[in-house]
Amino acid sequence: MAINHLFSTLQLGPIELANRIVVAPMCQYSAVDGVATDWHLQHLMQLGYSGAGLVMVEATAVQRHGRITHGCLGLYNDDCQMALSRVIASARRWAGPTKFGIQLAHAGRKASCNVPWQRHGHSLAADEDPWPTVSPSALPFAADWHTPVELSRSGIQKVREAFVAAARRAVQIGFDVIELHGTHGYLGHQFLSPLSNHRTDEYGGSLENRMRFSLEIAASVRAAIPDSAALGVRITGTDWVDGGWMPEDAVALARSLKAIGVNYVCVSSGGLVPHAKIPVGPDYQVPLAAKVKRETGLATRAVGMIWTPQRAEQIIAAGDADMIAMARAFLDDPRWGWHAADQLGATVHCPPQYQRARADLWPPARR
Numbered sequence: 001m002a003i004n005h006l007f008s009t010l011q012l013g014p015i016e017l018a019n020r021i022v023v024a025p026m027c028q029y030s031a032v033d034g035v036a037t038d039w040h041l042q043h044l045m046q047l048g049y050s051g052a053g054l055v056m057v058e059a060t061a062v063q064r065h066g067r068i069t070h071g072c073l074g075l076y077n078d079d080c081q082m083a084l085s086r087v088i089a090s091a092r093r094w095a096g097p098t099k100f101g102i103q104l105a106h107a108g109r110k111a112s113c114n115v116p117w118q119r120h121g122h123s124l125a126a127d128e129d130p131w132p133t134v135s136p137s138a139l140p141f142a143a144d145w146h147t148p149v150e151l152s153r154s155g156i157q158k159v160r161e162a163f164v165a166a167a168r169r170a171v172q173i174g175f176d177v178i179e180l181h182g183t184h185g186y187l188g189h190q191f192l193s194p195l196s197n198h199r200t201d202e203y204g205g206s207l208e209n210r211m212r213f214s215l216e217i218a219a220s221v222r223a224a225i226p227d228s229a230a231l232g233v234r235i236t237g238t239d240w241v242d243g244g245w246m247p248e249d250a251v252a253l254a255r256s257l258k259a260i261g262v263n264y265v266c267v268s269s270g271g272l273v274p275h276a277k278i279p280v281g282p283d284y285q286v287p288l289a290a291k292v293k294r295e296t297g298l299a300t301r302a303v304g305m306i307w308t309p310q311r312a313e314q315i316i317a318a319g320d321a322d323m324i325a326m327a328r329a330f331l332d333d334p335r336w337g338w339h340a341a342d343q344l345g346a347t348v349h350c351p352p353q354y355q356r357a358r359a360d361l362w363p364p365a366r367r
C-alpha cells in the first residue's frame with residue numbers, strides 16, 4: 001500500500017497530531033463583546049469531527065481594543081474565558097483525537113473595523129462605536145482608515161502582558177496549541193515590516209529591532225505556558241511589495257522563533273498594505289513555506305488555496321511543508337477530512353452518531 005503522508009501522525013513539539021490536516025483560523029465575527037456565542041458552538045463542534053488533526057480557533061483578541069471588529073472573539077476577561085471553555089469542552093467531547101489550538105491576536109491599526117458583510121474593509125464610522133487604534137507608528141492602513149496612536153514602551157509592555165494573560169487563559173481552557181498571529185497586517189506584522197514601522201527606538205529600524213516585539217511576546221508566552229502546550233506563530237512570507245518584508249526576513253524570524261522554543265510556523269503573506277500585488281492562485285504561498293522549512297528545519301505549515309487531498313498529499317510528500325492548513329475548503333465541506341481519507345485510503349475519527357454514513361465503520365450489510 002502506498003505511503004500516505006497527509007494522514008501520517010506528526011509530533012509537534014510536545015503534542016502528537018493524528019494527521020497533517022489543519023483547519024485554518026477563521027474569524028466568525030459572531031462574538032458579543034469578545035464572548036463566544038452558539039455560532040461558535042456549532043462551528044467548532046462540527047469542525048472538531050471534520051477529520052482534521054488540528055482545528056485552529058479564529059484570531060482571538062488579547063485586548064478589547066485589539067479586536068478587528070465588534071464581532072471578534074476575545075480572551076481578555078472571565079466572561080470570554082467561560083464562554084469559550086464551554087464551547088471547547090463540547091467540541092472536544094466528540095472530536096476523538098483531534099486537537100484544538102487558538103490564535104491569539106491584536107489587530108493594531110486594522111482594529112475598529114466593520115464586519116465583512118457590512119461595509120467590508122472600512123473603519124468604523126463615528127456612529128458605529130469606533131475605538132482608538134494603536135500601531136508601532138502613527139501610519140494608517142489606508143487614507144480613509146483610523147490613524148493609529150504610536151505605541152509607547154509601556155503600551156508595548158501592556159500588549160505583551162495581555163498576550164501572556166490570554167495564553168494562560170487558553171491553557172486553562174485546555175487548548176493544546178497556542179498560536180500567535182504575526183501576519184495579515186495585524187500588530188505583530190506592523191512591527192516587523194519597514195512599511196508600517198518607522199520607529200527610531202529599539203523596536204524600529206534594523207531587522208533585529210523590528211523583530212523585537214514579536215520575539216519578546218513569543219518568549220514571554222513560551223515561559224508562561226506549560227511544556228505540554230505547543231506554541232506556534234503565523235508569520236508573513238512576504239509583503240509582496242518592494243521595500244517591504246521579504247522571504248529572507250521570514251527565514252530569519254523563523255530561526256529566532258525556533259531558538260526560543262516555538263514549535264512551528266504557519267507561513268502566510270500579505271495584508272499589510274492595500275496596494276500589494278498578490279499573485280493569488282493555487283498553492284501560491286507554498287514556495288514561501290518550503291523556503292522557511294528548508295532553511296530553518298522548523299516544523300512548517302503551508303496555507304492558501306490548497307484545496308484537493310491529492311495536492312495536499314503531494315506537498316507533504318515533497319517535504320515542502322509538515323502540515324497543510326485549509327480555510328474555505330472546510331467552510332464549503334466541514335467533513336473535508338473524511339472525504340480526503342476516502343480518496344487517499346486512510347481512516348479518520350467519526351462520532352458514533354454519524355457512523356452509519358461511513359462504509360468503513362458501518363458496512364452496507366449492517367445498515
Ligand SMILES: Cc1cc2nc3c(=O)[nH]c(=O)nc-3n(C[C@H](O)[C@H](O)[C@H](O)COP(=O)(O)O)c2cc1C
Nearest residue numbers: 024025026027058059303304305306326327328329
Ligand atoms: C472566513 C475567513 C476568516 C479568516 N480569519 C482568519 C483568522 O482569524 N486568522 C488568520 O490568520 N487568517 C484568517 N483567514 C485566512 C485563512 O486562515 C487562510 O489563510 C486563507 O483563507 C487562505 O486559505 P484557503 O485558501 O484555504 O481559504 C480567514 C479566512 C476566511 C475565509
